[in-house]
Amino acid sequence: MRYQVGGSLYINDPTYIVRQADEKLYSNLKNGNLCYIFTSRQMGKSSLLQRTSHRLKKEGYESVYLDLTQLVSDDITPAQWYKSIIISLLYSLNLAEEFNFQQWWKMQANLSPVEKLYQFIEEFLLLNIQKTCQTKGIFIFIDEIDSLLNLNFPVNDFFVWIRYCYEQQAYNPNFKRLGFALFGVASPSGLITDSQQTLFNIATAIELFDFKLDETQPLLPGLKTVISQPEIVLQEILYWSGGQPFLTQKLCQLVMQTTFKTSTGKINLSPKSAASWVEELVRSHIIQDWESQDQPQHLRTIRDRLLFFNQQQSGRLLSLYHQILQAQEAQQPRPNSSESFPSSTSLSTPYPTHIDNNPEQTELLLSGLVQKHNGYLKIKNPIYRTIFNSQWVLAQYG
Numbered sequence: 453m454r455y456q457v458g459g460s461l462y463i464n465d466p467t468y469i470v471r472q473a474d475e476k477l478y479s480n481l482k483n484g485n486l487c488y489i490f491t492s493r494q495m496g497k498s499s500l501l502q503r504t505s506h507r508l509k510k511e512g513y514e515s516v517y518l519d520l521t522q523l524v525s526d527d528i529t530p531a532q533w534y535k536s537i538i539i540s541l542l543y544s545l546n547l548a549e550e551f552n553f554q555q556w557w558k559m560q561a562n563l564s565p566v567e568k569l570y571q572f573i574e575e576f577l578l579l580n581i582q583k584t585c586q587t588k589g590i591f592i593f594i595d596e597i598d599s600l601l602n603l604n605f606p607v608n609d610f611f612v613w614i615r616y617c618y619e620q621q622a623y624n625p626n627f628k629r630l631g632f633a634l635f636g637v638a639s640p641s642g643l644i645t646d647s648q649q650t651l652f653n654i655a656t657a658i659e660l661f662d663f664k665l666d667e668t669q670p671l672l673p674g675l676k677t678v679i680s681q682p683e684i685v686l687q688e689i690l691y692w693s694g695g696q697p698f699l700t701q702k703l704c705q706l707v708m709q710t711t712f713k714t715s716t717g718k719i720n721l722s723p724k725s726a727a728s729w730v731e732e733l734v735r736s737h738i739i740q741d742w743e744s745q746d747q748p749q750h751l752r753t754i755r756d757r758l759l760f761f762n763q764q765q766s767g768r769l770l771s772l773y774h775q776i777l778q779a780q781e782a783q784q785p786r787p788n789s790s791e792s793f794p795s796s797t798s799l800s801t802p803y804p805t806h807i808d809n810n811p812e813q814t815e816l817l818l819s820g821l822v823q824k825h826n827g828y829l830k831i832k833n834p835i836y837r838t839i840f841n842s843q844w845v846l847a848q849y850g
Contacts, residue, residue, distance in 0.1 A: 453674030455705040458698060458748040460498040463506045467674070467701065468499060469667050473660045477504050481591055481631050486618055486655040488634040490597075492820030493753055494698035495660050497635045501593050504633075514587045516544040520599040520636075530605050534565035538572050545590070551576060566609040573617065578626040589629035597636030600643065611644050615651035639814045662695030662823070662832070671704055678711035679719045681726040688730035692738075694833025696820070698750050699738075703730075706737050734835065742839050751839060757819040758840075759848065768812045769819075772805070774845045776822060776829050777837065779804045804828040 453466065461468050473489065477500065480487050489497055505515040523536045535557065542548045556576075560568045581587060600607045620627040640652035647653075668686060675682035685707065693699035710733065711719050721729055737745060746752050758773070759766050783804070807813065807824055816822050821836055822829045831837045 453677065453708075455671070455674060455701045455708065457702045457705050458494065458750075460502055461496075463502060465499075467670050467704075468503065469496075469663050469670060469697070471496075471500075471661060471663070471667060473500060473658050474503065477633065477658045478507060480656050480658070481508070481633060484621070484628060484631065486614070486632050486634075486651065487658050488597075488640075488652065488655050489658045489660055490634075490636055490638050490640070490818075491660050492818050493637055493757075494696075494750055495662075495820070496697040497660060498595065500660065501595060501633070501635055505591070505593055508591055512588045514545055514590045516541060516590060516592045518544075518592065518594045520594065520596045524599040524602055526602065526604070528603065531565045533603065533605075534569050538569060541572075541577065541592075545577075547577075547580065550580070566613060569613055570616070573630070574624075574626075578624075578630065581629050582626055587629075589631065591631045591633065593633050593635070595635045597634045597643065598638040599636075601638070608644055608646060608649050611651050612649050615649075615654065618651075618654060637818050639818065642814070663690065663693075663697060663700055664695060665690055668695075668700070671700070674704065675707060678708055678717065679721065681721045681723055684723060684726040685721070685730055688727050692730065692734045692834055694823075694835075696833055699833070699835060702750075703734065703738075706733055738835055739838055754820055754836070755840075758816075758821065762815070765812065765815060769816055770845055770848055772812050772816055773821060773840070774842065776805050776816075776831060777840075777842060777845065780831055780837070781842075804830075 455467055456465065477487055477489070481504070489500070491497065501517070505517065509515050518537070518540055523533070523540065528536075539553065542551055542553060556572075557568065560571060563571065577590070581590065600610070614632055617627055617630055617632070634655075640650065644650045644652070665687060668690065671686060672682055675685055679685055686704075689700060689703040689707075693703055711717055719729075742751055758769055805813075805828055807827055807829060813829060816829070817824070821831060821840065823832050831840075
C-alpha cells in the first residue's frame, strides 16, 4: 500500500479520507447552491474537488475544471483572460467543433470582454444543454482562485458574472443547470471588497477540517502490513500532525519507508514503546534540519506565507502568532519535552487570542499554522509548535 504525499489523490485511492465536507459540498451543489472552500494549502482541496466532480459525472452531469494558475499570467489583458475562460469551457465540454469561436468573437467586437462571456453562456452554452438534453447540467469547478490576485486589472466583473448566473435562475430556468464551486487559499474579503457586488453573501462556505481519528480507518491497512500496534502508531501520528492531511500522509509513508530498511520489512513494537518510537521518527525525519528535509515542500510554504507573502504585514503576523504560541505553551506545557523556549520574564503571558476575523487572523489561518478552536486561535499541531517556536519567532526579528 502506498501513501501519497502531496498532490491530488486518484479518484479510487484507498487512503482517501471522507470528511464532512465531502457530503456537504456534494449535497449543496445538487441543491443548486454556489459553494466555496477557502483554506490553507495541502488540506486536500484538490482531492475533494476531483472526487466530487467524478461523483457528479457518474450521475449524468458535466464537470469543468478550471485551474486558474494555467489561465493567469503577469501580462494577460482582460480580453485574453475572458477569452481563455470561454475557450477552456468549449474544450472541456467537447464543444469546440460545434462552435466557430473566432468568427463569433469577432462578431461580438462591440461588447466588453466580460459581456462576451455573458453572451456565450446564455446564447450558446445553456441553449446547447437545452437542445441536446445529453446532460443534467454543468458544474464549473474553479481551482486556485487566489491566482486572480496576480492579475493587473480588477476582477470584480468576473464575480459579478457568477452572481448573475445564480440570480437569473428565477427568470431563466436554463441557469438552474449551471453551478459553480470555488477553491483556493483566499478570503472572500481579500478577493472582492465591494459588499454590493460580492457573491459570497449568497454562497455556502464549506469548511474542510483536519482528519479525526474515527475518520482515518482507510490509513490503517498499510500500517498493519509493516508494523505492530498499528492503531497506537496511527493515533500517535495524528497527535503529531493534528490530523493535517499532508503531514498525516507523510508520516504514514515514513513509517512504511522505515520498515523497508529492516531485514524483515516489519517493525515490532510494544504498546508502551509505540508512542516514543513515533516521536523519534517525527523528530529525526521532520523536525531535525527541517528546512533541508522538507520534501515535498510543506513547512517552508508555511514559513514563506508568514514572512514573505505580504512583507508589510509580516511583523504583525509574527507578533500575533507569538502571542498565540506563548498563551498555548503556558496553558499546555509538555512534560519531558525537548522543546525549549527562551525565558520571557520581561513579558507577561498573554491571554488566549479570541477570534475576531481581523486581517492578520485571517492571513494566519490561511498560512495553516493555526486553527479555530472554541472561539480562540490555537496552533494546529505539535510539529508546527516545535519548529516555529519562540526561538524561531524571535530570530525573525533579528
